Amino acid sequence: MSTGAERRLNDRQRRAWLRLIRTENVGPATFRDLINRFGSAEAALAALPELAHKGGAQRIRIPSEAEVDAELDLAHRMGACFVAIGEAHYPPLLARADHPPPLIAAKGRLDLLREPTIAIVGARNASLAGIKLAQRIAVELGRQGYLVASGLARGIDAAAHRGSIETGTAAAMAGGLDRPYPPENDVLFAEIAERGAVLTEMPFGWTPRARDFPRRNRIVAGMAYGLVVVEAASRSGSLISARLANEMGRLVFAVPGSPLDPRAAGTNKLLKDGAILTTGAEDVLDAIAPLVGQPPPEREMEEPSDSLAAPPPGDDERARVLEALGPTPVGIDEIIRHTGLHPAQVSLILLELDLAGRLERHSGGSVSLLMGGR
Template identity: 50%
Template sequence: MTPPLDPAERLARVRLLRSPNVGPVTYYHLLRRFGSALAALPALPDLARRGGGARGYVLADAARIDAEFEAAARSHAQHVFHDEAEYPLALLAVDTPPPVLTVRGNLALFDQPGVAMVGARNASAGAVRLARDFAAGLASRGFVVVSGLARGIDAAAHTGALHGMAGDGGTIAVIAGGIDVVYPPEHAALQDRIAAQGLLVAEMPPGTEPQARHFPSRNRIIAGLAAGTVVVEAAIKSGSLITARLAAEYGREVMAVPGSPLDARSHGCNHLIREGAILVQSADDIAELVDTFEGTARSTFRDGALSEYLAGDADSAGVVDRIAGLVGVAPVAIDELIRQSGATPGAVADALLDLELAGRLERHAGGRVSLIPPSSA
């Protein structure tokens, strides 16, 4: 069993993650390289300087991190780190899982088989009823229904699961803002009820108002917590299909409810089924697929598959300029940088870390990177 984290290391980890230009990939790389956040923090300014940062690097304010922990405590929430026993194993199995989650409610729900249920915010009355009934049926069978607390299908899924929950069943809401922020405002009572009877999960710091860029990150958590994702109703260009793509990339089941071709809100689901998602029409269909899931998805939907690069530990001081010269404003695969630079994977990874800390590098899906134009940096 992993020993409990020292309180100082807990604070240092959040400070590391909240410091400029430190995302999950960089965070994990720094922990591997230095062994702890306490050791990594003092090294950040020098790493950023080596990457060509134009200005002095300033760590996240320690007082702000103290305030974050205090705000979580006031909301009856807590931080859970990736290497703690409370962290959900299903999410830990995905590429670059969130380093820390803020959670409020019943942590035991992380240990139960999960089904993600997502769909349109402007859902039809029939789809809302279907989602509510599906969720109630799944929760009564001991499954945990995971969704994003948005209007429409998400709210129906949470509500149905709360009504139908029995035994170990229940619901998890993954929100795009801070654990203490209600969005949308009309879901205040539902959010409080989930925190009391289910589990509320946030990646953003307390007090963070949700912004458009936060929702894709939330979607990856929803997909990662579940053995399968069900799309009840969705247009072709929607966040629900992003969640389905992520579930496919994680090797989880992708399911969809068919709909009328005359309704644009069904086009996304019909597209998923045509591309290999499994057609489901009842809670029994979903339960059978998830209950027998053993790590290999039977759905063949593989749209927009991603690949993550596993960083090494070698020093990058001698290759930063070379890598910067190879990377342009158009995204390029990290594997291609390794081939063209002739450097080791670890040295390239460290060089990219230096460039990212300097605010010069942007990471993209599919293990690709690009330089940020000087006018935007």
């Protein structure tokens, strides 16, 4: 199923997509594999119990039709909607990221999500100087026609949103649309939901956990041509965002700071590692302008094809793949070469293990075995 041509899901397809992505152990990569193999979410849902059983799971929890209807009803009451990859209001660069969320819940001026985007992130305990600089950069980027994206956190994120609220800002969230975080930004969230756009891949009612913030960071980085880090400690979520942006081929910008300020340790390290030195919006605009209109190569959902045709894997084939796996990530191509199995057989076995909660996926397409399961 290609994301190249704009499409629109009908109500039945959207409900099936939502039910599939809300299924236990189904993340964006697994969703993509299931659609590629079975051709539709409905067909994939029918195949899930057997696939998970073959992967070693006793059962897999699939949301009921009533649960999906309840989430759709809640979205409607909130004035939100679910946007599928390939639809008109899905952020175009995010669609071309590695394992983009197949569905996002969104609210606000969704037309803004089509605009060329630059992300600004940084420390929650930001300095006054950092907050002023982030806000000024956001104002100037907005005046030049860019949507400014960030993660709704306190500090630099909030300053970026406030600086671009007049021209267009988007907040990616780590929890459900009805669970903005942190609570101190509730007023800012409401303003962005009315004048900008808010989006998340998480279910309604979901309170964010620590491990959800890197997923949020992936969306912020994936939406943008470039990511600006204003302040960041040596261990911070902003550095995760910068790493993700770099892995996606996005530009990474960093504002230098005093070596005596721990909030500059992360940005100074980014500069040592090759980030673009940034002291104002002009540095960002000069580097981004040539890229606008030239998005990175698109990763497509494919229609099922004869290339997937192969004898179904048996217990011997599953044992060979399990023997090749361990806690250290390995590339799928390496598994195929090592086992000598048909790529479609390896793909199906990995899918079975994933649905059973026994596989972990890593950036770059590598996988590892979860020792003991999830």
